[in-house]
Amino acid sequence: MLAAKINGTEQAMTPVIDPEACKPRAPRKLHAREQHPEDTVVRVGDVAIGGGAFVVIAGPCSVESEEQMVETAQAVRQGGGAILRGGAYKPRTSPYSFQGLGPNGLTLLGLAGKATGLPYVTELMDAEDLPLLEEQADMIQIGARNIQNFSLLKKVGRSSKPVLLKRGLMTTVDELLMSAEYILDGGNQSVVLCERGIRTFETATRNTLDLSVVPVLKERTHLPVIVDPSHAVGKRRYVAPMAKAALAVGADGIMVEVHCRPEAALCDGEQSLHPSEFAELMAQLRGMAAMCGRTI
Numbered sequence: 001m002l003a004a005k006i007n008g009t010e011q012a013m014t015p016v017i018d019p020e021a022c023k024p025r026a027p028r029k030l031h032a033r034e035q036h037p038e039d040t041v042v043r044v045g046d047v048a049i050g051g052g053a054f055v056v057i058a059g060p061c062s063v064e065s066e067e068q069m070v071e072t073a074q075a076v077r078q079g080g081g082a083i084l085r086g087g088a089y090k091p092r093t094s095p096y097s098f099q100g101l102g103p104n105g106l107t108l109l110g111l112a113g114k115a116t117g118l119p120y121v122t123e124l125m126d127a128e129d130l131p132l133l134e135e136q137a138d139m140i141q142i143g144a145r146n147i148q149n150f151s152l153l154k155k156v157g158r159s160s161k162p163v164l165l166k167r168g169l170m171t172t173v174d175e176l177l178m179s180a181e182y183i184l185d186g187g188n189q190s191v192v193l194c195e196r197g198i199r200t201f202e203t204a205t206r207n208t209l210d211l212s213v214v215p216v217l218k219e220r221t222h223l224p225v226i227v228d229p230s231h232a233v234g235k236r237r238y239v240a241p242m243a244k245a246a247l248a249v250g251a252d253g254i255m256v257e258v259h260c261r262p263e264a265a266l267c268d269g270e271q272s273l274h275p276s277e278f279a280e281l282m283a284q285l286r287g288m289a290a291m292c293g294r295t296i
């Protein structure tokens with residue numbers, strides 16, 4: 001029996017259990033194509049993801065300084081990127097690695113966004129930062145490491161901000177779709193899925209880009225699907241081929257890392273494109289998109 005001391009005397013306590021909390025809920029499958037045949041279009045500022053255009057999200061892995069952020073955002077804009085990316089809160093393997101600038105990073109993203117007219121997406125790691133991101137960011141990213149942080153998913157599910165949900169290192173298609181379901185079930189219908197490579201036995205690339213998941217997801221869900229070739233391959237020279245492959249397999253866009261000086265980047269410089277490489281990739285993607293009857 002549970003007991004508590006009230007006014008110095010020990011008293012028996014029985015927890016009050018809400019019977020509703022124990023009732024099973026009928027599964028809804030809000031993500032499923034069979035229940036929602038038409039493609040969902042997610043709006044981020046003026047940008048539509050899932051409406052036929054190939055949307056390019058680009059920017060540095062992490063926000064590092066005003067100069068770095070504005071210079072890189074300008075390169076993204078000039079190359080034809082539609083949405084800016086940048087991490088202010090960084091999920092790092094080592095606690096000694098750069099952890100991000102936190103709220104100051106959001107301020108710099110806001111400055112870079114204003115300077116270029118680009119909306120931005122940034123990662124949410126801790127629910128206590130959600131109000132700040134809701135106030136400042138255009139899209140909230142849930143990263144690979146938090147894909148099954150169900151309480152965080154429930155919270156962004158109650159938000160009105162669009163969510164970019166990245167597949168985890170070991171996430172199956174069913175698990176990815178169920179994580180999306182948590183957000184949809186909360187009432188937030190603006191969810192974009194992102195394939196970013198999964199962990200396999202192969203070490204030649206950072207992760208193994210599972211491009212076959214794009215047609216699989218397109219069949220099973222109405223939600224837009226994008227690909228992050230940067231985190232998948234981990235090396236800049238492999239990024240462009242996989243970005244083009246993402247377009248070829250029917251993804252709704254890509255998220256690619258670009259840094260004005262990748263050699264000096266505080267995180268993931270090896271997989272970040274130089275501005276000139278980004279511009280070249282964009283020119284190639286535009287040519288390919290035109291052949292597929294799509295726009296960028």
Ligand SMILES: O=C[C@H](O)[C@H](O)COP(=O)(O)O
Nearest residue numbers: 061090091092093094097268
């Ligand atoms: O942007 C991404 C992550 O924070 C980064 O890829 C993690 O890399 P790490 O495993 O070197 O910390």
Ligand SMILES: C=C(OP(=O)(O)O)C(=O)O
Nearest residue numbers: 087143144145166196231
């Ligand atoms: C941390 C990131 O990626 P992932 O969650 O896919 O590792 C990122 O895009 O900044």
